[in-house]
Amino acid sequence: MALEDSPNATMKRQVQWLLLVLSLRSALAQVSYSIPEEMAEGSLVGNIAQDLGLDVKRLKTGKARIHSGDRAKAIELSAERGVLLLRERLDREALCGDATPCALHFQVILESPMELFRVAVEIADVNDNAPSFASGEKRFEISESAVVGSKFVLEKAVDLDIGLNSLQSYSLKPTDNFALKLENQADGSKKVEMVLRKPLDREHQEHIALLLTAVDGGEPQMSGTMQIHVNVLDANDNAPVFTEAVYKATITENSPRGTSVTVVSATDKDEGSNGQISFVISNSKRRLSDLFQIDAKSGELTLIGDIDYEKAKHYQIDIEAVDSGGLSDSSKVIVDVIDVNDNKPLLNILSQSDKILEDSPPHTVIAMLSVNDPDSDHNGEVDCSINDNIPFKIHSTLNGFYSLVTDVALDREEASQYNITVTCCDEGVPSLSSSVTLTLHISDVNDNAPVFERSSYEAYIVENNTPGLSIFTVKATDADWNQNARVSYILEDSSVNGVPVSSYVSVSADSGVIHAVRSFDYEHIKDFPFCVKAQDGGSPPLSSNVTVKIMIQDQNDNAPQVLYPVQTSSSVVAEMVPRSADVGYLVSKVVAVDVDSGQNAWLSYKLQKATDRALFEVGLQNGEIRTIRQVTDKDAVKQRLTVVVEDNGQPSRSATVNVNVAVADSFPEVLSEFTDFTHDKEYNDNLTFYLVLALTVVSFLFITCLVVIISVKIYRWRQSRVLYHSSLPVIPYYPPRYSDTLGTGTLQHVYNYEVCRTTDSRKSDCKFGRAGSQNVLIMDPSCTGTMQRIQNEKNILDEPDSPVEVRTQFL
Numbered sequence: 001m002a003l004e005d006s007p008n009a010t011m012k013r014q015v016q017w018l019l020l021v022l023s024l025r026s027a028l029a030q031v032s033y034s035i036p037e038e039m040a041e042g043s044l045v046g047n048i049a050q051d052l053g054l055d056v057k058r059l060k061t062g063k064a065r066i067h068s069g070d071r072a073k074a075i076e077l078s079a080e081r082g083v084l085l086l087r088e089r090l091d092r093e094a095l096c097g098d099a100t101p102c103a104l105h106f107q108v109i110l111e112s113p114m115e116l117f118r119v120a121v122e123i124a125d126v127n128d129n130a131p132s133f134a135s136g137e138k139r140f141e142i143s144e145s146a147v148v149g150s151k152f153v154l155e156k157a158v159d160l161d162i163g164l165n166s167l168q169s170y171s172l173k174p175t176d177n178f179a180l181k182l183e184n185q186a187d188g189s190k191k192v193e194m195v196l197r198k199p200l201d202r203e204h205q206e207h208i209a210l211l212l213t214a215v216d217g218g219e220p221q222m223s224g225t226m227q228i229h230v231n232v233l234d235a236n237d238n239a240p241v242f243t244e245a246v247y248k249a250t251i252t253e254n255s256p257r258g259t260s261v262t263v264v265s266a267t268d269k270d271e272g273s274n275g276q277i278s279f280v281i282s283n284s285k286r287r288l289s290d291l292f293q294i295d296a297k298s299g300e301l302t303l304i305g306d307i308d309y310e311k312a313k314h315y316q317i318d319i320e321a322v323d324s325g326g327l328s329d330s331s332k333v334i335v336d337v338i339d340v341n342d343n344k345p346l347l348n349i350l351s352q353s354d355k356i357l358e359d360s361p362p363h364t365v366i367a368m369l370s371v372n373d374p375d376s377d378h379n380g381e382v383d384c385s386i387n388d389n390i391p392f393k394i395h396s397t398l399n400g401f402y403s404l405v406t407d408v409a410l411d412r413e414e415a416s417q418y419n420i421t422v423t424c425c426d427e428g429v430p431s432l433s434s435s436v437t438l439t440l441h442i443s444d445v446n447d448n449a450p451v452f453e454r455s456s457y458e459a460y461i462v463e464n465n466t467p468g469l470s471i472f473t474v475k476a477t478d479a480d481w482n483q484n485a486r487v488s489y490i491l492e493d494s495s496v497n498g499v500p501v502s503s504y505v506s507v508s509a510d511s512g513v514i515h516a517v518r519s520f521d522y523e524h525i526k527d528f529p530f531c532v533k534a535q536d537g538g539s540p541p542l543s544s545n546v547t548v549k550i551m552i553q554d555q556n557d558n559a560p561q562v563l564y565p566v567q568t569s570s571s572v573v574a575e576m577v578p579r580s581a582d583v584g585y586l587v588s589k590v591v592a593v594d595v596d597s598g599q600n601a602w603l604s605y606k607l608q609k610a611t612d613r614a615l616f617e618v619g620l621q622n623g624e625i626r627t628i629r630q631v632t633d634k635d636a637v638k639q640r641l642t643v644v645v646e647d648n649g650q651p652s653r654s655a656t657v658n659v660n661v662a663v664a665d666s667f668p669e670v671l672s673e674f675t676d677f678t679h680d681k682e683y684n685d686n687l688t689f690y691l692v693l694a695l696t697v698v699s700f701l702f703i704t705c706l707v708v709i710i711s712v713k714i715y716r717w718r719q720s721r722v723l724y725h726s727s728l729p730v731i732p733y734y735p736p737r738y739s740d741t742l743g744t745g746t747l748q749h750v751y752n753y754e755v756c757r758t759t760d761s762r763k764s765d766c767k768f769g770r771a772g773s774q775n776v777l778i779m780d781p782s783c784t785g786t787m788q789r790i791q792n793e794k795n796i797l798d799e800p801d802s803p804v805e806v807r808t809q810f811l
Contacts, residue, residue: 049082068106127218157214233272239327266321341428446538476534492531556649574660590623
């Protein structure tokens with residue numbers, strides 16, 4: 001049973017069969033062309049279609065293309081014309097060199113069906129290269145003592161062409177002294193030699209010029225030439241001679257290495273090697289050979305080291321000229337070094353003070369310096385200066401020495417330290433400079449007294465304060481430093497109302513905090529001044545004073561006092577109201593005062609109890625008792641009124657007064673009614689009942705108010721502490737309906753009583769003046785004293801222009 005072939009095996013056999021067919025076909029289809037080199041681009045190489053017997057259409061349909069290496073890229077196939085064309089100019093020598101023949105091989109491939117044709121294009125040589133020598137001339141130095149027959153090898157010419165176009169022969173002209181000899185070599189080339197035919201005579205002919213010509217065999221014939229120069233050398237019978245016995249030169253210091261110093265020269269009458277002179281430095285000192293070097297042939301003396309004017313200003317160099325025969329001559333070169341400004345001034349601090357007292361007198365020396373510049377002339381002249389805007393000067397004391405001194409009196413409070421930069425510049429071009437910075441500290445002197453922040457102080461404190469309470473802080477600063485600026489506060493001796501001020505206040509020596517020594521009473525003292533001295537710790541100490549005024553602020557610590565009607569136990573005072581009195585009849589007026597000030601002394605009047613409440617009323621502000629209805633015959637003769645007087649303080653304080661009123665038209669009627677007024681049992685019983693009831697109510701109200709007041713005080717105290725520590729502005733409390741229009745500073749109470757009495761009148765007229773008022777201000781929250789609230793108060797006891805009429809009866 002036969003196995004079927006696999007697809008890969010079938011494909012392999014097909015490829016092998018195709019390659020066999022192509023190889024057979026290619027062996028039969030091969031075309032060769034020959035073209036000369038240097039043909040122009042686009043020249044025709046050959047008609048490939050005609051030479052292969054192919055139709056031009058077959059080239060197109062078969063997609064004819066050239067396949068070959070890089071050398072055949074110069075040939076291209078034109079399928080439309082069926083020809084091969086040159087793509088670029090061909091140079092046989094560049095393509096093949098000496099190799100022959102020179103040909104390009106490539107293949108032309110067709111498809112559908114596949115066909116391959118071999119093509120060879122031979123590049124024929126053209127005589128486009130003339131024979132040439134590597135150098136255009138050749139020089140020989142031949143001694144006049146050379147023997148006849150001496151040989152001198154000449155350079156061979158080169159011709160890149162091949163065959164007949166290559167080099168064929170040489171010729172030498174003239175032939176008076178020399179002849180040309182050619183000798184074949186193993187590689188096919190020829191050795192070219194020049195042979196001396198007769199002796200040379202330098203005195204007869206010093207130079208001989210020859211021409212060597214190389215000729216090729218091309219059409220047209222081309223040639224190349226080389227000039228041959230023969231120098232006839234003389235015998236060494238003359239020594240070298242310097243043109244000058246002493247050479248002088250100058251060089252600038254710091255010149256770069258390789259700088260030419262000078263050129264020495266010498267002559268020798270001999271020629272050739274006998275006349276060749278070599279120059280050497282004959283000094284045995286190594287230092288000169290490290291600095292200078294001379295060219296053996298040219299005699300140029302150059303710098304090879306570093307020249308420093310400050311080390312050496314002159315150099316003497318011995319030069320020797322020697323020819324090839326050993327004969328010599330000597331000369332001297334003197335080199336002067338020119339100085340340049342290459343050295344900065346050197347600053348040296350001889351003495352220096354790090355500190356100086358601020359009260360040192362002007363022209364005090366604080367430093368001494370020396371300056372040196374090793375350069376010469378103007379390059380070594382130095383001028384020193386210091387930075388501007390400082391109270392110092394620099395003076396030249398001696399040549400190269402300077403002193404740094406103070407120019408004016410110093411003040412440490414303006415500047416405690418100075419950085420003084422001393423700069424020294426020479427006068428060279430360009431100028432060089434050096435600088436040094438000195439640090440000088442100014443020592444403090446106690447020349448400044450302490451200065452308070454304010455010219456005077458006012459502080460406020462509420463009366464009934466706790467002893468030891470901080471009132472205020474005074475602050476003074478001292479512009480001095482350290483111990484001289486340490487301020488202590490002292491309370492100056494003085495008296496207040498005959499009592500030493502130290503019994504009122506004390507001052508903390510370190511902090512300046514003013515404390516209250518005692519509890520103040522506004523009613524006893526309203527303000528007092530004293531002086532505080534600020535003293536520094538210097539020696540001797542300096543001090544300054546400031547006036548402090550303590551303002552006592554009022555508290556509601558006094559209850560109102562009733563001036564009228566006067567309460568007595570020995571007699572009964574009654575106001576008489578006729579039964580014909582109309583509504584608004586002025587019965588009496590309660591007059592009370594409060595020794596407190598401001599709103600604490602603003603009084604209000606209320607009717608607490610009355611026999612007949614429907615008959616009387618009391619003015620809230622003025623205390624006037626008036627009838628509120630028409631008096632009738634039914635009204636009792638005896639009327640008893642209880643009036644409460646309250647101030648506006650927090651908490652409020654009050655006082656009560658009893659007013660007896662008699663409703664009658666005649667005095668005897670009043671007298672009969674009031675004889676047992678004080679012994680009336682019913683009235684006493686009622687009075688006892690009302691007193692017990694009032695005591696109970698007042699006790700309850702007192703306890704309630706006490707709890708409320710304590711709560712409010714604690715809350716305000718906590719709020720004031722928060723404001724105090726937060727440094728927030730304090731908003732003063734202004735009680736409603738009060739303002740200080742007088743601006744007198746204290747709410748004063750002045751009462752003027754004017755009593756008029758006649759035998760036929762029971763009336764007395766009393767006039768009361770207006771009370772003053774005062775502004776009370778809070779201290780600055782930044783101070784450490786006690787915070788006070790601003791109060792602006794006014795109390796008006798009566799209308800300014802209407803006197804109060806009070807009717808009074810005395811029994």
